[in-house]
Amino acid sequence: MFDKAGETVSRGAQDGAAKLLVGIDIGGTKVAVATAEIGGRIVAKRKMPTEVEKGPQYTIQKIIALVRQVLDDSGAARPIAVGVGCGGPLDPDEGVILSPPNLPGWDAIPLRQILEDEFRTYVYIDNDANAAALGEYRFGAGVEASNLVYITVSTGIGGGIIVNGRLLQGIRASAGEIGHQTILRDGVRCKCGNRGCLEALASGTAIARRAREALASRPNGRMMAIAGGDLQKVTTETVVQAVREGDSVALEIWNETIEYLSIGVANVITTLAPDMVVIGGGVTEAGDLLYAPLRQAVGKRVFLVPLDRVKIVSPKLGTDVGVVGAIAVALQHLEGKG
């Protein structure tokens, strides 16, 4: 841990300089770093490839250099706090990264300690879905919500839950894994170990898998043409494009996706009765093909929560969601200190 007495002295010494937060968004392919004012306005921003194949030490040193650059860009010597969003699993209490699938080699990396030693300030780490939930809640779609559920439908399905304005962490910070609800009792095995998880049925990976399975017996139609005749090149985008072109097999796959998602979203609404459900991630690029049918399907499942009061919306932060979320992680912890 860094020296908190030293921290106070040095904060005094920084008088006159802007009070800035740093957000670091660590993904499997790229890292984004930004400085922001306490109100959330981004001051400076930079990106770099993660180069995950070079190992955590290499990447972390590059991240530190990038943070120094954005601090320079912003005319600040040292941030008030640093927030980090990173693929899980990780331990937010200890600030340790615990072998995320998208960061091979990041095994028990004490990232908080490393960054605290480097920047001599508070560092807070949370998983990327929780960070995104906080980011959208504070600075994006959810600024007027008090209970918010964030769901990201991407290669996997992740989530974060805000209750009364604060992130719900739960036992060992494991709450919010909305993608691992059981939707089909005897569904396909999920990589988590369960069967029929929402993620195993409706993630981008699962949509593509179901499309390929359907094409194995019905190989004619738009999807194969779009994929250039190569079954392995069928993706969620293929399905969505074929739906727009009126392909019936693609429509079946897509309708099934909407139904799976609607059960997951309806269960969460029935359980938590949130003001807002923000649904983001690559699969939501389907736009109108996703949100409108999903709202309709959720309406057939939810009767005890007044759905006219629950907004089901797209995110507002766009590609900045990662860094803004990381900044929101830092802010929530600073406020938590009172």
Add this chain to the structure above:
Amino acid sequence: MFDKAGETVSRGAQDGAAKLLVGIDIGGTKVAVATAEIGGRIVAKRKMPTEVEKGPQYTIQKIIALVRQVLDDSGAARPIAVGVGCGGPLDPDEGVILSPPNLPGWDAIPLRQILEDEFRTYVYIDNDANAAALGEYRFGAGVEASNLVYITVSTGIGGGIIVNGRLLQGIRASAGEIGHQTILRDGVRCKCGNRGCLEALASGTAIARRAREALASRPNGRMMAIAGGDLQKVTTETVVQAVREGDSVALEIWNETIEYLSIGVANVITTLAPDMVVIGGGVTEAGDLLYAPLRQAVGKRVFLVPLDRVKIVSPKLGTDVGVVGAIAVALQHLEGKG
């Protein structure tokens, strides 16, 4: 609303008398009323039949008289606050009872107003499952938990969720309806309007229905004997007794019940990662036939929350859960006022 200035004066006048709370538990067949100290210890307790057929006015006047009796029993003139637990739907913000199925005729009854006018003190109302959740959290199984889910498996399946020590109300106080998660996509129609709800599959009513359906094609075996040959007399108790006697059809029904419940409980754990899930209600009288197999089945569904840290337990308050819950409702609101 009662006069808050008057309240303060009158509290002063009560100096020397014990500071007591009143809890009122209004059920479809009986009403229980108790006084308790702020620490939760019950001082006096009385019960009466609801006599729901005589209408709300009659019952409410009897409740008022019963409250006066327990206050007399306790040597207190007036309580600090009154908490009420009652079947939903109801509006806890307005304190209005909104036609609960178990209280026919209680349509838009402004119960809080009536009781405040009568007792000149704060009155707080919540639904019975939320009250039970708060009761178990404060004074029962959950005293060491911080996030707790309470599930009651009875004629219906209800629930209440405590997050960071406070009841999660959600939009129009509709959160916690765990019984209305979709468990089977194309399952039977639930009376809520959805299909395949946990309640429609695993409540006492649903267990009996599934048993009768199974017996229609396979009428031999222990269940029919226990029910005296009358299919209409087959209940959850019949199923449980027949399971203990080794009946294979009953065992099928029961195993299916455990699987449905395990999906519902696992989904809640995966979403909220609570410290504790308290499962009560008439169906849990099956005891060892329920808790041990349920824990095992949940273990096959939950992989991302460390289950060794999540207690799945029976309630501790027994038949007092209703009044103690009502008292806990009052306490939570008093504290909320800071």
